Amino acid sequence: MARGKVQLKRIENPVHRQVTFCKRRAGFLKKAKELSILCDAEIGIMIFSTHGKLYELSTKGSMEQMIERYMKSTRAAQIGESETKFNLELQEEINNLKQEIQQLQKGLGYIYGRRNENMTMDELLALEKHLEIWMCNIRTAKMQIMFQEIQLLKNKEGILTAANGYLQGKIFEQTGIVEMPPALTGLSYPLTIQNEVFQT
Structure with a gap:
């Protein structure tokens, strides 16, 4: 059946x-x-x-030996696969960097007046884009430096104003004038001048 x-x-x-x-x-x-x-x-x-x-x-053999052999085999396969993938990625990155270096060298030659550098429209557009990015980075760095210098000058101005107020106060004390001029009444103390602290 x-x-x-x-x-x-x-x-x-x-x-x-x-x-x-x-x-x-x-x-x-x-x-x-x-x-x-x-x-x-x-x-x-x-x-x-x-x-x-x-x-x-x-x-x-035993099941433990079989499992151990399996683990070694799969680990070796994974390592080989990851190495192959890494090598391919590395080679691709190297090729991209070579191409970029070549493009930048041609662009620099063009910037420095070597017009015999044959550049395509795409290469010129890429160079223009790079130049815009560089100019933006340069301006940003320049603005940061100028801002830091302005801050330093403001700090110096504050120290000099405080020192001036302190010295004028000393002059008024020595000459016997009790009231401070209106220009100096807005100064805040304590002031640290030449390692001495003075409190009003």
């Missing part, structure tokens, strides 16, 4: 499911052993049942 085609879906009846698992597991392990003998292959199989029971087969 011919067997009907079995539908590949979960068997709902737990008894039938357990019987099918035992039969197919035994057949699977038998086929693996036959394949190992016929083809001289190393085969390792691990099966966990629905209840968590472990069934394993290692045709040559």
Whole structure:
């Protein structure tokens, strides 16, 4: 009597499911052993049942040795793959840098008046873009330096104004004038002049 085609879906009846698992597991392990003998292959199989029971087969050596060999093999493959990818990326970056250096050298020659540099429209546009970026960076650096110098000058101005106020106050004290001029009343103390602190 011919067997009907079995539908590949979960068997709902737990008894039938357990019987099918035992039969197919035994057949699977038998086929693996036959394949190992016929083809001289190393085969390792691990099966966990629905209840968590472990069934394993290692045709040559122990399962631990088989797993260790598998880990070494996959690690070597991953390393080789990552090295190949890294080398390709590195080569691509080198080519891009060479192209950029060549373009910049042609552009510098063009800037310094060597008009015999044959540049295409795309190269000239790229050079113009680079020049705009460089000019923007130069202006930014220049503005930062000028701002720092302005801040230093303001600090010096504040110190000199405070020193001037202190010295004028001393002059008024020595001459006996009690009231400070209106220009000096807005000064705040303490002032540190020549390592001395004075409080009004």
